Every structure is written in C-alpha cells, then in structure tokens.
Amino acid sequence: MHSGASAADPHLELGYERCRELTKKHGTTYYWGARLLAPEQRRDVYAVYALCRLADDIVDEPETVDVPVPADPDPGVRLRGFEQLFTDALVQGGSADPVMAAVADSLRRRGTDPECFDRFFRAMELDLTRETWASWEELRDGYMEGSAAVIGEMMLPVLEPHDPAAKGPARSLGLAFQLTNFLRDVGEDLDRGRVYLPQDDLARHGADPHERRVTPQWRTMMAEQIERNRGLYAHASQGVAMLPPRSARCVATALRMYALILDRIEAADYDVFTERRRVPRPVKVALLADVLARGPLRRLPGPVDAR
Template sequence: MTTPLLRLGYRRCAELTRQYGTTYYWGARLLPAAQRRDVYAVYALCRLADDIVDEPDRVDLAVPAEGGPAERLAAFREHFRSALARGYSDEPVMAAVVDSLRRRRTDPECFDRFFDAMALDLTRTTWASWSELRDGYMEGSAAVVGEMMLPVLEPLSPAAKVPARALGLAFQLTNFLRDVAEDLDRGRVYLPADDLARHGADPWERRVTPQWRAFLAEQIARNRVLYTEAARGLPLLPPASRRCVGTALVLYSRILDRIEEADYDVFSGRIRVPGREKLGVALRSLVLGPPRWDAPPVRIRPARIPEGVTG
C-alpha cells in the first residue's frame, strides 16, 4: 500500500535524480514504474550522503542540518540504519528508501560499505595507486552501488553481479576523469599517484600538457575495459532492465569520447553529453530495443590498452 508519505518521498527521489543524475534518470525512464521509482530511491540515498561530504552548504530537508560534515554524515547514517531496522521513517525520502530496500530485499551490508567510503572522503585526499583507489575507496562508493541496483533490475542470473559491480566502477572512474577540476577545488585527487608520477603529469597545474594527455589516455583505456566488462552483463538482464542499463552505459561512456574530443582538457569546464542526445538515445532504445554498446552509432571505441594497464 502506497501512503501519501511514500508518494511524496518517491516523488522527491525522482526530483533529486532528475536534477543531479540525468543519465540515471533517463535510463530509468525505460523501466516500468515500479522499478523506476526504486532506482530513484537508491540514487537519492547515495546523492544525499554524497552531498553532505561534497556540498555541505546544500542542505536537503531529508538530511540532518546540525554540525559539521562528519557529524551530519554519522547522523544520516544512523537515521538510515534505525529506519531500515524499524521499516519506517517519518521523513518522506527516507520512508521511500526504506520501503524500496525492504521490498527488494537489498542486502543491508551494502550500505555499511557505502557509508564507510563516504566517511573516507572526510579524511583522505589522495590515492597511491589504481588498486588502492579501486579497492580502498571505489569498492564502497561505486562497485557496491551496482550491487544496490541489481535487485531492482531483476537479473536473470546471479552471474550479473560481477558486471554490475564493473559498471559501478566504470561510472565512477568516468566521473573522476571528468571532474578533475571540481575535485581539485575540494582539495582531492581521485587519480592514481603512481600513474601520474610515471607520466610526469601534475593535475594541480590545471593545464593540458603532453604528459597529461598521455596519462589521461591511459586512464580512459582503463575505463573502457571496465565498460567492456560491464556490457557482458546486459544479456543477463530482462529486456526493460537491459534497455535501462544499456542506455546508461552508452551515455556515460560518451563522456570519454568528449574528453578526447576536447584534447583531454578537463580543466576549462565540465564536459557534458547534451540533454537532447540523452533523450535521443533513450527514445531509440525504447523503440529499437537495447542499444549495442559497440555499434557505430554508440561511438564507444574498442578498448586499446597501453602496455602495463589493466582493469
């Protein structure tokens, strides 16, 4: 039974997704309404926690307003934990999140890893290597998001878990490569320090040099390996979920193309895929079926892996 509180909460989750996660939003539009609202609920929880850390001045009614980021994140985590245990919250967004997660029987352990990763952002600003970044941070901030979304997508096989985790990693690595300047503004570098040193690249210079181009080209190749791994999971999803995930994969991976087209300049402004392109891909997917991630119109190039680069 959907109460007025839940209807309000799910509507607010959809608004948050449309405002801050347009790729998720347009991908989820290809799902039946019952699944769509659950995608929005997972996204909203993650967005609100992330904003406490990254945008502390942006205070949503759904999150605690008192204290610094560490105190607010801890309070939000406890609110979530207690609401999930009770199965209820008086706050609309949290009520929707709890309703969704309990219906989908999402493993609560996923959220322990997620909140632990969010807390790391308050103390860590650099990462020594790709393996440290992937396993020490992205495991809880990205791979686990793929696990959270999987019950909503109703996979046909448990084997879909590995590609779902790869897609979470792929999405976040794309964010890291696109948002270098924004992260620098926050005093953070989500780039492997050993790879930067090997190329002689310094993001703090905020300029495109031959060293920076070589470094970023290598990271983009690594990112495309992850998209390749994620695409293997598409046949393991039912048609509607395949369209949703395939569309999101295509749209997010196009950011990499646009970084290349901008000559690896991620400092001058945020690189975006236009809204009309997102809508066009979503509509074509709805009419023609799940997009082939490697077909020419998709514009994702086969991964060319420089020597020494692994996923």
C-alpha cells in the same frame, strides 16, 4: 527478490517524488535510463540514487540537503547523523522524513543485502580523511569498492536479473560510472582538496593536475585512464544480456550515455579544467531512440579484461 510498489501512502509518495526530483536534477543518466523501466522499478532506482547523492552532498554541500541531520560544521558529525537516520528508518520500517521513509521502503522490498550499506558508509567516511590514492588498485579496492561497485550491487535487485552472474558486470558498471566522474570532475575535486587519480600513474607520466592545464604528459595520462575506463564499460556490457528486456534497455542506455562523456573529454583535448564535459540533451534523445528502435545490445563495447 521481486516486489511491486508499496500500497499508496501519502508520506511514502511524497518521499518517492522527492527521490525522483533529486535524480532528475543531479543524476540525469540514471533518470533517462530509468524511464525505460516499469514504474515500480523506476521509483526504486530513484530511491537508491537519492541515498547515494544525499550521503555525498552531506559531506561536501550540506546547504543543499533537506533531511534532518545535525547542522554541524564537522562533516563527520553530519555523515554519522545521516547514517543513523537511514539505519533507524530500515530498522523501524519507516521514518518521519519522507525521503528516508521511501529509501528504506524500497531497499526492504527489494531485499537488498544490508552488508552493502556498511561498505557504502565506510567509503563515504574515507572522503573525510583521504585526499589522494597511491595506485589504481588502492583507489579501486580501498575506496571505489564501497562508493561505486556496491552501488551496482544495490541496483541489481531492482533490475531483476535472470542470471546471478550479472553481479560482476553490475559492479563493473558502478566502477565505470565513478571513474568517468573522476576523469570529468578533476577540477571540481581539486577545489575540494582531492585527487581521485592514481598517484603512481600521474608520476609515471609526469602529469600534475594541480597545474590545471593540458600538457603532453596530461594527455598521455588521461588517455591511459580512459582506456581503463572503457575496459570497465566493456565488462559491464556483458551483463546486459542477463537482464529482462526493460532492464536491459535501461542499463544499455545509461551505459552508452555515460561512456559518451569519455568521447567528449577526448574531443576537448582532455581539458577537464575549464568546463564540465556533458552529453547534450539532443544526443541523449537520439541514443534513447536508438536503444528503443534497435535493441539494447547494439553498439555496446566488446568484452575485455576489466581489471
């Protein structure tokens, strides 16, 4: 479903601006990629990102969230309050909170499947009770299905694909982004009592993230995870040709920027404990210029089995 931006409404405009600010501050890859889209698409990317970011922060960093949810020490109460705020905004077609009003406006205009939202919030609830995952299949299908693959589905209406087959690659891109986060943020997740690495893979390599040091076992385990991650990016790249030019440039830019994080992890000898591995701004600028000059399909990964 294609739709232009809503008619000017100061309340909505404030909400969209706050979504933009949130994306610029925390989701730099989304922000840079969205700069290649038309303005009405760009604000919708910001809205989807804001929904996902706020739900995540309400669980882990409630002091950073500026939306009217219960100031309760129980993260489950906060998350349920946020879900209710979001649901009410969708049903009522608006909200007194400008960010929720913008998010609801965007998702309604784009015709996003409401089933996506239930999958998303059920995955967020799992962070309240699960600390580890037994296998890649359990992590992917039990958690990332609702926390990552569904994000790809929620972004897809904004990108306006001309081929319905784009759904599979969009889901893989969501999975790829989140797996990159898991590999980059091992130390931060340990601080929160969570390990988003398959326990069977860790055991097979004899790797223990709780040691917080790079060992031969850690290197081989991480190398295996990065290979899996690149497979997901490769499958995701097949969807670029299914998008109109602006969307293709956006996705190709975001994909390549995020995949570079894996290169940075390798260059640091798989040390994800002492420093957060980032892609420097000059590299992002150069990559953006390359996509604009040479086209979105240059230097994307080749097709492999993403599963």
